[in-house]
Amino acid sequence: MMKKKGKVADQDISRLTDLGPSPTEEAICHTFDDYQCTGNIQVDFPKLCALLDFKKIPRVISKTLETEGEEQPEENVPRTTTVWSKPHLNVELENKNPLSAKSVKIMGWKVHGKIVQALNKILLHLSKLESLYFWQAGLTDEMVKSLSNTVSLGCSLRYVYLDANPLPNHSYYLLLSEDSVITRLFLRSNEIGDEGARLIGSALSTAKTSNKSLQFLNLAFNCIGDAGAAYLAQGLRLNRALLYLSLTNNRIGDSGAAQFSKVLREFPLTHEEVVERRKLLFQKEAEKMGLNFGADTDQPDEEQDGRSSVGKPDNKVTAKKKEMAKKEEKPEKGTVKKDNVKKGAQKNPKAPEKVPPAKGGKAAGKKKPAPPDTPEEKSFTELVESKVEIVNPLLDPHVQCKDGQVFLPGNTILMYLSLAGNAITEKSLPLFLTSLEQQTKEGLLRLLLNRNDFPHDCELYLKINKLLQNRNPFNKPKTEAAAEEESH
Template identity: 40%
Template sequence: MQALSKILPSLSNLQRLHLWRAGLTEQTLTSLKSTVSLCLNLRTVVLEGNPLPEQAFHILIAEDSPLTHLSLRNNCIGERGAHLIGAALSTARVANRSLLYLNLAFNSIGDVGAKHIAQGLRLNRTLLCLSLAYNRIGDAGAAYLAEVLGPFALTHDEIVERRRQMGKWNSLPSQTQIADSKNESWLSIASSSSLEPSMSNTTRSSTRKKDMPKKEENQTASEGNLTPGRKEETKLTGKGPDTKLARGKGVKPAAKEKNLSVFKQEVADQGSRLTHTDKTVIPVSKVAETSEPEIPVLETEVQYREGKVIVLGNDVLTSLNLSGNRLTEQSLSSFLSSVSQQPAGGGLLRLSLSRNCFQEDCDIFLKLQELMTLRDPLSKTVPGDEEHEQAV
């Protein structure tokens, strides 16, 4: 691993690393994680047949991990490893934003491990493909996985974290005003307050005052009636121009302070409107832009129903493989209910349920299969293909 740590970062074209039954240990896995972060174009890592006592594979799914494809098949991952992987996928505060494909087939995740993986899918909006084939998952674990695909209620801890983060957003306008009041840079913020017209009028009037002699001078020269000096003197000494210039000199101090206070209040009201509203749907992720990492619990739209905060569900995951587990018709009903509530053209597009504990000719499976066939874009045949297939 020390040799690889020196060689791999120098391979600028390296995109895939496959270590099958390489005898990894906790120490070499940590070294591998550091090496992967140094490889510019390495995005796929396959670690199969490398069981570890501590099951610390989650370090490859950290928030700052550059990997997009990770395969951890046949690594004896149990409940502990599934718990660590689920927490790495997402929590109420942090989430992985790079991993697109995760293969956990042929492990020992079980129902409890499936619950942890489902917990990680609640607020993860990056992962597209997940394989949990041959993991001894029954109806209890499948119910948690099906729940996150449809609308579900936030837990108490998630609601508390959401309110805490929203409180930080609410304090942003007042903090911005205090910080920017020293240099008055907040005046550049776009707003529809009454200060903006007065400021623009003052600027235009002062500009008009400077440019007026030149404009009149050009007019006089073109007309030839008066000399430039006389025309300019007439304009500067007349009552009309003097009145206009007096009006354009600016706003009175009292009125200006009033306008400034109105502007500040509108900025604060705008921030509160973005975070607090009577609407059922609140896209809090659009509240403001900041250099801090985005909070997963604030990125999803929510609805309020019967005193509960309802999330619309994970509609980013497109492929889920649960083949070779212990699912019965009860799990089929849960998936059918959740998938049918997902928006058309999005959400789960492929669901693999072969080799489970139900008859493939049962009504509920046929309904689910028909629904998934309509959703899967790869299963749609071109007109005329059916006749061609029959002929073949």
């Protein structure tokens, strides 16, 4: 019988070396903790499950990236019923080397805690792994918590798909800690409501913390209402990493939409944010002068031309301050210049330079990313190539003081926002139009508002689409069908 194209046959794998412990080593590995993973999932997974005394060990099916006709989940369809399939682990290999796993997929069967325990140990030894799928897998809060701990330990995992896994305690936010390396997170059809949105919004940013890795977040087909939308918008105030946010098919109305429109344009800082900004400015000034002392948060805040008088040095350090000021200020470690996000927008704000796709979908000198879910995501993935560093927005030099309040420029890093299929009316359109008009050099490239409670030929809606089409480097005209597909 001929082997299927791209499939690594069991007999081929058995001929390869370094597939597992030698007989001597195997005798030593009496416990789960003693076992040393090899990076070959077809060997490690069944052995670890056996050491955990798991009786019905799921089969591991390995295929190379060139395999055609690969099974795909119906991820865009909200689930009202659960139908479990026969347990098996799908492993996608970069090539026929069993150590080259690029993705691991569990689709439509309920996982056991011991399965996740075994996978968590294996993930740390998969040097090429990029994506992990748990689609309709019956995950629990404890399983997601253990997965978040594994990722924070240095796993190479970047793309995580947890669609159709409702969690009572909404523990998805644990994957968005400050030290998380996940860049793409899909949480569709998870019955996430306002409380889950609150946790996710806080993980995106607070006055003191901010996620600096996540670029794509898909929350489509959930139960997020106006309160949840407000929490997520709050998380976007000081987050300068997220580029793509989908809230398609939720329960957001005009009140929630208004919160998103506010964060896209200039907004006043809260007292907590002003205090944190004062601390950061003081510490930055101290570092420039080579001093080592803390910030006095009780000093009054005086904002002039984006600078603060907090932490003024005495005459003994004035000379040193002037000397340090002459040197070119270096970017702070782990921070990013927002001006570098879109190179095309710098040259000509009215007609951003189109970013051509690299041949074969791969940028020179960089790893090929996991295949995007939609053509729109592919375009934004290419545009993200110019994203290099992240600046703490509280240190933005364009901060202004007006009417006794400190105003921060709005979030212009977010490039894609989908609010399609919600309960937004024509009342919200002037707010979005005003925000978009204020974003002269950077900001949203796509704002999906189709399938809401206003006619598609509404004048303000058409004006918004025209404005975005002129600034979007991928401004090919979109048909209604294409817009519908992208909004998912």
